[in-house]
Amino acid sequence: MSKRSIIPGFRLSLGLSMFYLSILVFIPLSVVFIKSFELSAVEFWQTVTNPRVLASYRVSFMTALGAALINTVFGLIVAWVLVRYQFPGKKLIDALVDIPFALPTAVAGIALTALYAKNGWIGSFLEPLGIKVAYSPLGIVIALTFIGIPFVVRTVQPVIEDMEKEMEEAAVMLGAYRLRTFFQVILPTLYPALLTGFTLAFARGIGEYGSVVFISGNMPLVTEISPLLIMTKLEQYDYAGATAIAAVMLIVSFLLLLLINLLQWRMNRRMTANS
Numbered sequence: 001m002s003k004r005s006i007i008p009g010f011r012l013s014l015g016l017s018m019f020y021l022s023i024l025v026f027i028p029l030s031v032v033f034i035k036s037f038e039l040s041a042v043e044f045w046q047t048v049t050n051p052r053v054l055a056s057y058r059v060s061f062m063t064a065l066g067a068a069l070i071n072t073v074f075g076l077i078v079a080w081v082l083v084r085y086q087f088p089g090k091k092l093i094d095a096l097v098d099i100p101f102a103l104p105t106a107v108a109g110i111a112l113t114a115l116y117a118k119n120g121w122i123g124s125f126l127e128p129l130g131i132k133v134a135y136s137p138l139g140i141v142i143a144l145t146f147i148g149i150p151f152v153v154r155t156v157q158p159v160i161e162d163m164e165k166e167m168e169e170a171a172v173m174l175g176a177y178r179l180r181t182f183f184q185v186i187l188p189t190l191y192p193a194l195l196t197g198f199t200l201a202f203a204r205g206i207g208e209y210g211s212v213v214f215i216s217g218n219m220p221l222v223t224e225i226s227p228l229l230i231m232t233k234l235e236q237y238d239y240a241g242a243t244a245i246a247a248v249m250l251i252v253s254f255l256l257l258l259l260i261n262l263l264q265w266r267m268n269r270r271m272t273a274n275s
Contacts, residue, residue, distance in 0.1 A: 032250060035243040047244045056226040056245075061252070063137055063225075064205030067144035072198045075152025076190065082153070083160040097154070100147045105210030112143050113215045135217030140225070143212050144205040151204060152197030159193040195264045199257060206253055 036044065047053065082094050100108065116123040116133035123133055133139045163186070209227040216223040226249055233242035 029250065032243050032246050035239060036247045038240040039244055043240075044244050047241050048248045052220050052224070053226070053229060053245055055221040056224050056229050057249070057252075059137060059140065059223060060206055060226040060249070063140040064144055064202050064208075066141045067148055067205050068198050068202035070141070070145050071148045071152045071201045072194055075149055075197055075201075076156055076194060078149070079153045079156040079160055083157060097150050100150050105147060105208065106214070108146060109143060109211040109214035112139070112146065112211065116142065116215065134215055135219070135223060137223060139215040139217075140212050140223060143215050144201075144208055147208060147211055148201035148204055151200035152194070155197035155200065156190060156193045159190055163189060191267050192264055195260060195267065199260045199264075202260075203253065203257060206249065 039047065078097065082090065082097075113134055114120050116126070116139055118124065118127050118132075118134070120134070126133060131138075133142060207227060209225070209231070212225055213228055216225060216228075218224050218228055226245060230242045230245050233239075233245070
């Protein structure tokens with residue numbers, strides 16, 4: 001006899017879950033591909049391999065990757081400080097971490113542009129040094145770092161809170177240096193959470209529009225992102241072209257996220273086997 005769940009209603013809850021996901025996720029995503037099929041194979045290929053479109057893919061994915069890597073490092077540091085140390089203003093800093101979640105992305109883009117423009121508070125100091133932030137790929141990375149940092153902090157923070165300090169103390173008592181304790185004792189425990197935070201920040205950065213469109217300058221082949229090209233084609237009523245670009249972004253994003261999830265699954269399996 002098959003085992004029954006303590007809480008009944010598996011079939012009903014599964015049906016409701018699939019219906020909910022179909023309405024909100026599966027059907028809208030399928031429409032992207034269906035709409036792009038209005039183009040012939042040649043037209044589709046010409047659209048998605050246009051030099052301007054290829055450059056926008058490169059800008060979107062590379063800046064999102066760079067920002068996610070930065071957030072992974074500094075998000076870990078911020079989460080560690082918020083969990084392991086007591087200091088004045090800790091609750092305020094903890095609350096400020098969530099500001100990018102609540103702040104409209106367009107407001108964030110305008111604020112960052114005002115700060116890092118040539119005559120901005122920070123940009124006026126960087127410009128004489130030959131460092132151009134606003135209207136450059138560096139500005140896009142900064143914008144994506146701003147909106148992605150909460151994903152890493154809020155993913156890693158609960159794991160650090162659940163870590164036992166006795167494990168670190170035992171490593172030190174056995175003669176391990178601080179760096180060795182961090183890399184061989186602490187970091188392996190945080191790998192899955194860090195990878196999850198990286199994935200969330202990377203996925204958010206790929207599709208970000210509001211905070212990037214102001215600080216990037218939207219220069220074709222240089223700082224133009226794929227979401228902006230999609231919006232441009234929609235404004236031109238080129239729905240098939242817009243969905244073709246979106247379909248390519250969706251496929252590449254899915255493959256990258258699938259690869260990251262496979263790595264995370266292997267890490268979890270290895271950690272379970274070692275324990």
